[in-house]
Amino acid sequence: MTRDGQGSGSDSPDLRRTQELFWDLIAAPQGVRPGLAALRASGRMDAGDLSFMIRGDDRLAPEDRLDIYASMYFYRLRDSLAEDFPKVAAIIGGAAFHNLVTDYLLAHPSRHWSLRYLGVPFAGFLASQDLSRSFPYLADLARLEWARIEMFDAADADVLTRDEAAVAGPDLHLGLIPATTILPFEWNVAPIWRHLEHEAAHDDGGGSNSAAVTGDNQEEFAAPMSVDRPEQQKTPTLVWRQGFAVYHRTLPPTESPCLEAALRDGVALPELCEILMGGEKEPDMQAAMRTVAGLLGRWLKDGLVVRPGFVSS
Amino acid sequence: MTPATKPLDIGHGVGLRREHFARVLSAPTRVDWFEIISENFMVDGGRPLDILMRVRRDYPVVMHGVSLSIGSTDPLDMDYLDRLRRLADRVEASWVSDHLCWTGVGGHNTHDLLPMPYSEEALEHVVSRVSRVQEKLGRRIALENPSSYLTFAASSLSESEFLAVVAERADCGILLDVNNVYVSSVNHRFDPVAYMDSIPRNRVWQFHLAGHSDHGAYLLDTHDHPVPDPVWDLYRHAVGRFGAVPTLVEWDANIPEWDVLEAESLQARKVRDKIVAAELQPEGAS
Incomplete structure (x- = not known):
């Protein structure tokens, strides 16, 4: 830990530094421990673990406690995007959508106070991804899904x-x-949109969801849906x-x-x-x-x- | 600005969720008021705002936000506060609340309620920001105790001490989330009754009740279950200490049919009424 940003009279970082580290670690795509290793490798911190900032106990280490927030951060945003772009998610399947969102949040973390705007650059990002070689029409479908959201509360x-x-x-x-x-x-x-809308309306299990949690707490991703x-x-x-x-x-x-x-x-x-x-x-x-x-x-x-x-x- | 005063007891409410829009508008309900997630209605137009204004014709509306980020070291978002004030004025909100937390830093927003270190530095910071927010909104606000899953090495105060001092120094209200007290008390091994007993009586404007999930090493505040027994027990203690405070049942995931949610709110009313009636009994009455 550098001296910069340390609180006076304590080994703990000050409030600003605490929040910056917290953000860096919960937004790290592989989880808190790999995020910590990356910060150390880049010279942005030198502490071996997070005990200088977060208290652990016999149940959970500091890193495990922070991981609870990291999971909540990612899954809340992923689920929000899956709700905004259900047809894109249905076509590429839950696993690919999960990975797409992981990359998307690194490139476009939310900067708005409302989750409503998280998907603004999503179609443009999609167009820049390898995925668009297999699905060249996907960015247009994403634009259609997004425009419908924009019109809903215009x-x-x-x-x-x-x-x-x-x-x-x-x-x-x-x-x-x-x-x-x-x-x-x-x-x-438009025909794909109509087809998937019809499929979703006749799927009593909410078929356009990108993922579901099974009984043993393992995530089960929805398979890609085949469309012409x-x-x-x-x-x-x-x-x-x-x-x-x-x-x-x-x-x-x-x-x-x-x-x-x-x-x-x-x-x-x-x-x-x-x-x-x-x-x-x-x-x-x-x-x-x-x-x-x-x-x-x-x-x-x-x-x-x-x-x-x-x-x- | 006038000093904070405890709002009138408006009874028992539930969160207004889209799953229940049609039911709420189609016939009278047995709840007294609705709480909205402020940000869901801070939009330019369309169905949500129309529904809200129709609900408002028949019920008081309380605004509960998730994006104030009162503890962040980023500057306050004046655009957000302008929109919040416009909505509060438009619906004539009974009061406006948010959480004792931060949601992002460096311009990023996590859309999560992140925990604060309960340090002197954080205390100064939050008190100053609550005062500025109240000036900007032209009204006092209430802050809710969050559920939390970690504590900071920098904390020199307990959460309840921190919350109490913020409320006194910034002259704001407290939204006491009974489920959050319980969840955090298990996660951090503190006494939830002692927590409540260190909160000043006149500062509590509202209670929240909700369900949570057991993840083994910790409890998670999920709002996807009925209110569990330990939270009801703690609610009884809260009513005994703070009196007839407006109470809201939160249910935000696996949202049940309207009748189930309404029944949960009626149960809260029954619990509260029984304790308040017992308090009013003259001494020696049987």
Whole structure:
């Protein structure tokens, strides 16, 4: 133990150093004792064991006591990610998911006060892993699972009704509710999502869990679930919340640029016609107006259009 | 800020969990109030907030947080405190509580309730932070004694001494978790009754009751069982010492049907009422 960070008049480290060591050791991927050896090897501490900081007794050594916290740390976060990404976990299986999370927490330890945000960089991390060579579509599936979480508790908004849209007529300026996002997928993952959702709904044992504890306290990992590889194709996908239910659907080529424009800054109806003609999606203004009318009807039905002037509380 | 006062006795509550949302909203219950995990509702919108506001129409709501990290040596998270205050104002929380612990350091968050060394240095640190948190929130808070699995060589005070001094010096309340006292008393071989007897009577705002798991060399605070007999016994002692304090049954894993949870809360009411009634008996009455 260096003199830095020691409490006055004691061999114990001060509060800051205690907490830093505690964190280093419970976040060590192999457990407290290997973590301690790594700290010693790197010259960050020279004590042989943890008795200078933690009291042991006839039941448990200091390292064993700290290991209780190390286990709770890892399993709580792993289980939280398994709850956020049940379909990714189902495809790769419990053991691979466990290892993936181990690496993920080393690269992206939680820095937010809420566990809700632990999965923010998960899809990007997944895309960078060897696992993505075998499952190249997995990062897109993770993005879909995450976007659905984001939409679940996004800000509320008043939705424009058909009657209100009719009153506004061609002067209507379209803005979308906050609980709307568009994901530019490279893989068509919606059918896999639907298949796994159906499987989970018909599995009374909660089949998408990544692991379960057996009677003898050994962890039994769920086996990987076999799914057909999806098509590799650009598949812009809309994810949104209507009421309290979250939905997603693949966007056709005519709808995608229009909805993206509405999502960016809001859009007036004539601008939508120009987008359609400029992108050569429609040959003339009349055809474009017909398409815009159809799109607007769908967006109103889906509850995507925010009432003008609405300010979130 | 006005001095801390013991809140009114609002009776018996349970934690509001999503498994019971539909049941709680569909018909009256026999519990008096609900406690929420604050962070689960510190979101921008959607179903959880809507449910909470509908529950609030019919019941008092107590906010119980897990991310204050009052003992951390990292700076207080002002964004967190702003959001906590907004939620407390919105639901008109009966009171706000969190744990005597730290949850992370160096910007990391473990999302676990980590133990404090009970040293003079830690005492100064926690007292100062509780005072700043109370200023920021515009209200007094209550701190809960955590379950713990280790003690620090640096500790010069017992946990109950530490908690009592923090409460007196920072002028805050104590959420006395009876199960945590029991779990820690087994894990660290101290007398749970003596622990309770060293907590000042007027500081205890709320009790928690819960179940735990036996891991052989230690007990683990798992909140996945009914309240076990030794915890009921300790609760009887707590009511005898601290009086009719609002009591919450916690059940956070293997969450049972509503009726089972409600029955556990009714059992707490029965235990408490019997002891309070006996205390009120005039001397010599039979």
